[in-house]
Amino acid sequence: MKIINRNQISLFLLFLFFSIGCKTANESENNSFSVDMLENAHEQFLEPAITHRRFTHSDLQPLIEKHQSSFELRTLGSSIEGRSITALYWGEGQTKVMLWSQMHGNESTATMALFDLFNFLEGSGDEYDELRSTLKNQLSIKFIPMINPDGAEAFKRRNALDIDLNRDAISQISPEAVILKNARDEFEPDFGFNLHDQQIYYNVVNTPKQATISVLAPGYNYERDVNDVRERAMQTIVGMNEILQQMIPGQVGKYDDGFEPRAFGDNIQKWGTSTILIESGGYMGDPEKQYIRKLNFMIILNALHQIATKSYETYTTEQYFSIPDNGIQLMDLILNEVEVEVNGKLYPIDIAIRRRESNAGETYFVNGNIEDVGDMQVYFGFEELDATGHRWVEGKVFEEECENLDAIDEAEALELLKQGYLAVKVKSAKENQLHHLPIMVLHSRETFSSGWMTGASPNFFLEKGGELTHAVVNGYLIDLKNPKDQDLMQRIY
Ligand SMILES: [Zn+2]
Numbered sequence: 001m002k003i004i005n006r007n008q009i010s011l012f013l014l015f016l017f018f019s020i021g022c023k024t025a026n027e028s029e030n031n032s033f034s035v036d037m038l039e040n041a042h043e044q045f046l047e048p049a050i051t052h053r054r055f056t057h058s059d060l061q062p063l064i065e066k067h068q069s070s071f072e073l074r075t076l077g078s079s080i081e082g083r084s085i086t087a088l089y090w091g092e093g094q095t096k097v098m099l100w101s102q103m104h105g106n107e108s109t110a111t112m113a114l115f116d117l118f119n120f121l122e123g124s125g126d127e128y129d130e131l132r133s134t135l136k137n138q139l140s141i142k143f144i145p146m147i148n149p150d151g152a153e154a155f156k157r158r159n160a161l162d163i164d165l166n167r168d169a170i171s172q173i174s175p176e177a178v179i180l181k182n183a184r185d186e187f188e189p190d191f192g193f194n195l196h197d198q199q200i201y202y203n204v205v206n207t208p209k210q211a212t213i214s215v216l217a218p219g220y221n222y223e224r225d226v227n228d229v230r231e232r233a234m235q236t237i238v239g240m241n242e243i244l245q246q247m248i249p250g251q252v253g254k255y256d257d258g259f260e261p262r263a264f265g266d267n268i269q270k271w272g273t274s275t276i277l278i279e280s281g282g283y284m285g286d287p288e289k290q291y292i293r294k295l296n297f298m299i300i301l302n303a304l305h306q307i308a309t310k311s312y313e314t315y316t317t318e319q320y321f322s323i324p325d326n327g328i329q330l331m332d333l334i335l336n337e338v339e340v341e342v343n344g345k346l347y348p349i350d351i352a353i354r355r356r357e358s359n360a361g362e363t364y365f366v367n368g369n370i371e372d373v374g375d376m377q378v379y380f381g382f383e384e385l386d387a388t389g390h391r392w393v394e395g396k397v398f399e400e401e402c403e404n405l406d407a408i409d410e411a412e413a414l415e416l417l418k419q420g421y422l423a424v425k426v427k428s429a430k431e432n433q434l435h436h437l438p439i440m441v442l443h444s445r446e447t448f449s450s451g452w453m454t455g456a457s458p459n460f461f462l463e464k465g466g467e468l469t470h471a472v473v474n475g476y477l478i479d480l481k482n483p484k485d486q487d488l489m490q491r492i493y
Pocket of ligand 1 (some may be wrong): 104196197
């Protein structure tokens, strides 16, 4: 019989304690980090200078400069309007990873997460040191945080030539597209992250769940073949999805992999870089996308670790293909079975409404629009109303002119709605002045547009039994008996 002394047992127990301790602290069963660790890291290293999604090139320059001692900074060239495009290099490893964001100027969520990641990578002397040294020794990373600074300046998709950079990978008309192509050719990354935002109306197909994050390992040919390069991207995405399912269960969609011969993602995959597309969508109660920024940080950091340790190899393409597809079936508001009158007869129609954003400096206002009418059962509304037995009724403009916006408060606006007025006129106002009132405010116009057909502005009342029950103001639903607190993103017309 072998005799084990007490010291040996204690050593063994100590070893056991530490192995379990390390595992629960950093890694779950499946190669992914624990979401707690990733969330804590984000909280600790969040870049406080970025607080909303409409920042510009000049906001970012001091934040890039701040990292010059830990990162190598290189100016890659300039945009059409002369704004610099900078790459930040970090790490000394064999495996090369390139991440580029905001080739569409108004898609800035991942850019915010990259600046949080720069802070994280620059950190030291804490519980993340081991992770940092793994990343540093295994990876060489090239970050390009804003490929389209001219688009970002105007918070619009396209560049100053009105070209969609994601359709300019081959023609190379735009200097920004030349810069991105050269950045890839010079570096020849093993892995690439193509970082975008998608419309908030994307869902996980045939479910009411918003696709808060969508992913894709883009196809590199029309046949949608899977080679080693694309397979590695798919495997890495499976690990990212494991993290996401713990944070936003059921809210991850997979983009269509139809080949687009002009797109960067598809071509970079074709040129031999395992390419991962991340699309940031919408999340309830997060209009400035700060929660989605955190999700980006978490999955990118997790993916970098998977690549550094090759732990993505444990995942399969089948797991990738089982991620549900993206749909675009979300509406801001659906009114079901509203009765509209045509030639003296009533017809019950569903009315589907979206409220599209327009830029106003660092904020925005919305323009409601009727997207479709008829049988809307294939769509899901963020808000839905069963309007069976309710009739569509036109609203009026209040006869008495008010001095200015300050002369009307929310309670008065609601009182006017109850009396059938959907708009009020003001004598003085700034052009396109913004407000949050639950009523249309007119200055340079005598009336407001209205209707119930597709393309019409959703400004009307619902009436039941001779009584007004709801107002729809610029696409926002207001229950006249029980109005809820909501900030309408409005402008004066
Ligand atoms: Zn995009």
